[in-house]
Amino acid sequence: MNFIDNPGKLRGFQRSIRVEKVSRRSVLKGLGISGGFVLAAPLMSRKAFAYETGAGKMPHGVVVDPRVFVAIAPDGVVTILAHRSEMGTGVRTSLPLIVAEEMEADWSKVRVQQAHGDEAKFGNQDTDGSRSTRHYLMPMRQIGASARVMLEQAAAKRWGVPATEVKAVNHEVVHDATSRKLGFGALAADAAKEQVPSIDSLKLKDPKNFRYLTKGQISIVDLHDITTGKARYGADVRLPGMKYAVIARPPVTGGKLVSFDSAEALKISGVEKVMEVRGWPWPSKFQPLGGVAVIARNTGAAIKGRDALKIVWDDGPNGQYESVAFRKELEDASRKPGLVVRQDGDADAALKSAEKVIVGEYYIPHLAHVSMEPPAAVADVKGDKAEIWAPVQSPGGTREDTAKTLDIPEENVTVNVTLLGGGFGRKSKCDFALEAALLSKELGAPVKVQWTREDDVHHGFLHTVSAERIEAGLDKNGKVIAWRHRSVAPSIASTFAAGTVHQAPFELGMGFVDMPFEIANVTCENPEAAAHTRIGWFRSVSNIPHAFAVQSMVGELAHATGRDQKEMLLALIGSPRIVQLSSVKDLWNYGEPYDSYPIDTARLRKVVEVVAEKGEWARQLPKGHGLGIAVHRSFVSYIATVVEVAVDEKGKLTVPRVDTAIDCGTYVNPERIQSQIEGAAIMGLSLAKYGEITFKNGKVQQNNFDDFPVVRIDEAPLVTNVHIVPPGPETPPSGVGEPGVPPFAPALINAIFAATGKRIRSLPIGKQLET
Amino acid sequence: MIKITINGQEQTWDGDPELPLLWYLRDEAGLTGTKFGCGQALCGACTVLVDKDAVRSCITSVADVAGRKITTIEGLHPTGDHPVQKAWRQVNVPQCGFCQAGQIMQAAALLMDNPKPSHDQIREAMSGNICRCGCYQRIENAVHLASTGV
Numbered sequence: 001m002n003f004i005d006n007p008g009k010l011r012g013f014q015r016s017i018r019v020e021k022v023s024r025r026s027v028l029k030g031l032g033i034s035g036g037f038v039l040a041a042p043l044m045s046r047k048a049f050a051y052e053t054g055a056g057k058m059p060h061g062v063v064v065d066p067r068v069f070v071a072i073a074p075d076g077v078v079t080i081l082a083h084r085s086e087m088g089t090g091v092r093t094s095l096p097l098i099v100a101e102e103m104e105a106d107w108s109k110v111r112v113q114q115a116h117g118d119e120a121k122f123g124n125q126d127t128d129g130s131r132s133t134r135h136y137l138m139p140m141r142q143i144g145a146s147a148r149v150m151l152e153q154a155a156a157k158r159w160g161v162p163a164t165e166v167k168a169v170n171h172e173v174v175h176d177a178t179s180r181k182l183g184f185g186a187l188a189a190d191a192a193k194e195q196v197p198s199i200d201s202l203k204l205k206d207p208k209n210f211r212y213l214t215k216g217q218i219s220i221v222d223l224h225d226i227t228t229g230k231a232r233y234g235a236d237v238r239l240p241g242m243k244y245a246v247i248a249r250p251p252v253t254g255g256k257l258v259s260f261d262s263a264e265a266l267k268i269s270g271v272e273k274v275m276e277v278r279g280w281p282w283p284s285k286f287q288p289l290g291g292v293a294v295i296a297r298n299t300g301a302a303i304k305g306r307d308a309l310k311i312v313w314d315d316g317p318n319g320q321y322e323s324v325a326f327r328k329e330l331e332d333a334s335r336k337p338g339l340v341v342r343q344d345g346d347a348d349a350a351l352k353s354a355e356k357v358i359v360g361e362y363y364i365p366h367l368a369h370v371s372m373e374p375p376a377a378v379a380d381v382k383g384d385k386a387e388i389w390a391p392v393q394s395p396g397g398t399r400e401d402t403a404k405t406l407d408i409p410e411e412n413v414t415v416n417v418t419l420l421g422g423g424f425g426r427k428s429k430c431d432f433a434l435e436a437a438l439l440s441k442e443l444g445a446p447v448k449v450q451w452t453r454e455d456d457v458h459h460g461f462l463h464t465v466s467a468e469r470i471e472a473g474l475d476k477n478g479k480v481i482a483w484r485h486r487s488v489a490p491s492i493a494s495t496f497a498a499g500t501v502h503q504a505p506f507e508l509g510m511g512f513v514d515m516p517f518e519i520a521n522v523t524c525e526n527p528e529a530a531a532h533t534r535i536g537w538f539r540s541v542s543n544i545p546h547a548f549a550v551q552s553m554v555g556e557l558a559h560a561t562g563r564d565q566k567e568m569l570l571a572l573i574g575s576p577r578i579v580q581l582s583s584v585k586d587l588w589n590y591g592e593p594y595d596s597y598p599i600d601t602a603r604l605r606k607v608v609e610v611v612a613e614k615g616e617w618a619r620q621l622p623k624g625h626g627l628g629i630a631v632h633r634s635f636v637s638y639i640a641t642v643v644e645v646a647v648d649e650k651g652k653l654t655v656p657r658v659d660t661a662i663d664c665g666t667y668v669n670p671e672r673i674q675s676q677i678e679g680a681a682i683m684g685l686s687l688a689k690y691g692e693i694t695f696k697n698g699k700v701q702q703n704n705f706d707d708f709p710v711v712r713i714d715e716a717p718l719v720t721n722v723h724i725v726p727p728g729p730e731t732p733p734s735g736v737g738e739p740g741v742p743p744f745a746p747a748l749i750n751a752i753f754a755a756t757g758k759r760i761r762s763l764p765i766g767k768q769l770e771t
Numbered sequence: 772m773i774k775i776t777i778n779g780q781e782q783t784w785d786g787d788p789e790l791p792l793l794w795y796l797r798d799e800a801g802l803t804g805t806k807f808g809c810g811q812a813l814c815g816a817c818t819v820l821v822d823k824d825a826v827r828s829c830i831t832s833v834a835d836v837a838g839r840k841i842t843t844i845e846g847l848h849p850t851g852d853h854p855v856q857k858a859w860r861q862v863n864v865p866q867c868g869f870c871q872a873g874q875i876m877q878a879a880a881l882l883m884d885n886p887k888p889s890h891d892q893i894r895e896a897m898s899g900n901i902c903r904c905g906c907y908q909r910i911e912n913a914v915h916l917a918s919t920g921v
Contacts, residue, residue, distance in 0.1 A: 219860065224851065226868035227851060228845070229805070229844030229845045235806075270787055300790045301787065370903060372903045373808075373869045419869075421867050422903050450807070453811070454810075678909070704810075704813055712900075714898040716894075
């Protein structure tokens with residue numbers, strides 16, 4: 001750990017650890033393609049982990065070193081670095097809390113400081129994939145335990161007693177035999193000179209002695225600042241001499257600027273300059289789309305100036321993209337054989353011999369993230385140095401991409417991570433920060449680029465659009481003997497590689513080829529689909545369409561066989577077992593080793609049983625009400641949801657109650673798990689009721705919250721209950737941020753069917769219930 | 772030259788009188804607690820008090836509020852201990868927190884107008900404020916708590 005005398009100047013943290021070999025991040029980072037860039041911090045030792053995770057295989061791996069993450073000031077204030085981005089999950093609180101727990105720091109004397117983007121120093125910083133707790137619970141415990149040992153060693157030396165006789169307790173080291181005590185502050189300077197212990201030698205706390213972890217009700221560290229307006233998001237950064245910019249971008253993805261007339265814009269009070277922004281050819285990865293920037297003394301003037309621009313665009317290859325026609329294309333493809341990506345037994349033959357075949361065709365459109373904070377970033381580029389302030393989920397990637405875009409060395413780029421006003425995957429892409437960097441370089445002044453909501457809706461990295469078709473064959477006893485699922489959707493990989501027509505392994509592995517039911521004959525096929533806009537990660541990603549189809553089909557099968565939904569679900573899940581998916585090539589298990597994180601149907605059954613019990617599955621309901629259930633494993637967590645709906649005579653839908661059971665393994669802060677699951681119900685309800693981005697002539701037809709609505713408080717569920725399933729001993733931690741979303745929509749749709757007898761197969765619900 | 776009072780301090784503006792108050796507050800006065808979410812009065816992130824009314828500053832021009840008293844989240848309470856702020860912390864409302872300044876200002880205006888709102892009245896009054904993280908259940912509970920004494 002560091003000894004510091006001025007916590008306010010902490011940001012530099014001396015570089016105390018070097019990654020031995022750092023190669024360039026693949027542009028396909030996150031696409032399940034890992035190269036030779038793994039690891040390795042010298043202090044990391046895999047055997048010391050009680051379980052293995054995929055953390056070491058992330059770009060730049062894991063760094064376990066208290067000197068990097070912990071500093072203690074003479075007054076005893078402990079500063080712990082948060083190296084992941086805070087977008088509402090509570091990670092900026094929970095990871096430092098883990099360190100504080102293990103080092104016996106008093107949480108009230110801990111300050112959290114945000115790390116800048118430097119993965120060689122801090123390890124991987126990509127805050128996505130519901131990975132932070134999963135990958136960092138153990139490393140953060142080890143960091144805390146190392147700091148504790150160094151403090152204990154320093155005290156033992158001071159007193160001339162064996163280190164085994166002293167122990168750290170709540171911000172002090174005590175020697176019971178002589179009743180001596182020294183505070184962490186008094187020991188800090190000596191402790192910093194101690195050897196960092198080897199990971200193998202560390203003794204972690206017995207969980208029964210935890211003071212904070214698993215206890216709940218730890219408020220987030222930014223709570224006071226958020227409620228007083230002091231919290232700083234990307235758009236809140238202000239630098240002396242800073243210019244404000246908004247950009248007119250090509251209305252069609254892949255389009256180009258032909259010409260522009262800035263005469264009227266330059267007449268607007270406050271507008272200072274109009275200039276072209278460089279764009280990259282389609283598919284443009286995370287690079288800017290290009291366009292025309294209006295530079296002004298404030299954002300309002302820049303927006304007004306942009307409205308006055310006259311621009312001629314060349315729409316490029318996607319100018320014909322049209323959602324109605326594309327839907328038909330996807331649905332046609334789903335009715336024909338496609339690339340086989342899983343084959344157990346012989347589903348074709350079993351479907352032919354089946355007594356009855358139930359067919360479900362489902363459609364899930366493009367979705368936009370619409371985080372409350374539209375993308376915004378500040379850049380200050382001087383010569384061959386650049387400093388960025390931005391709400392990014394990928395500080396390391398932003399640093400690399402800024403260096404590449406400006407053609408300067410990566411070590412000359414500093415990326416300061418602000419709070420994120422929502423992320424949901426949108427802010428894993430740093431295009432908006434790169435725009436600011438390009439403009440600052442040309443202007444020779446600091447620049448803030450602000451996206452308007454319309455920019456956000458028009459130029460995002462959308463959730464894909466899917467047609468899903470499932471055929472389930474039943475024998476004469478009503479047992480499901482065959483399952484053929486075709487999933488057709490443009491892939492995120494299309495944003496990186498032209499000509500992509502198949503889903504990548506990481507998309508196929510999100511609830512499609514990993515379907516866990518005990519069915520003898522299963523075929524999964526992925527017919528081709530090309531992308532005509534930028535596709536990106538959206539909270540829960542491909543689990544949304546896959547879970548919607550699979551769990552809706554469970555409801556359809558229950559109806560077809562006259563069974564209770566929950567009983568049907570449990571019958572399909574089958575016996576408690578570890579699912580073996582031997583026919584799936586390149587099975588994506590969220591980047592985790594299958595041994596640590598197998599598909600365990602006992603856990604899947606358990607969340608169904610818990611939610612049914614706590615959610616009072618068999619309860620009597622008033623007329624017009626209905627209950628629906630769905631379960632889904634994603635991000636290696638298990639989640640089941642029961643939704644109660646009420647549908648009145650006019651078709652007005654309300655949600656009186658939601659119950660969700662989550663098994664996310666060993667967990668840190670149940671208070672934040674609860675908030676994530678409450679929020680997931682709202683996001684699930686939003687996408688089910690309203691979520692749809694459509695295209696015409698290559699352009700997004702929606703603009704703002706009026707035509708891309710999200711759920712408001714007056715239509716939110718009246719009650720959302722969250723039931724956290726206690727983990728088994730040593731169950732590895734798993735995801736929380738994303739897994740709550742996928743089961744919600746199918747549970748809702750199954751509930752609507754129970755209430756009304758109407759089966760909705762195409763999202764959003766929109767006006768389908770109106771009578 | 773337009774005179775306005777922001778959080779008790781008189782300020783003047785001689786630029787574009789049509790400039791939305793939001794951008795005056797954020798970019799000219801440096802009060803970044805008030806947020807930009809939609810620019811069309813659809814999300815409520817930019818809510819401030821003009822005298823005692825909750826107003827969407829993104830569609831309100833500086834000229835519209837000439838001579839009026841504006842309160843932003845920074846000026847709601849000198850130590851951040853307005854009952855609504857305290858209730859927000861007690862209930863652990865925020866996730867990302869970006870919409871919360873607007874939510875809090877809206878709730879403060881509601882309670883000035885109706886000190887004991889019912890749950891239905893809370894849901895109605897707060898329905899102009901979007902939270903994409905989905906903190907609604909806690910927002911409702913926090914407004915209720917603020918109305919009953921924190």
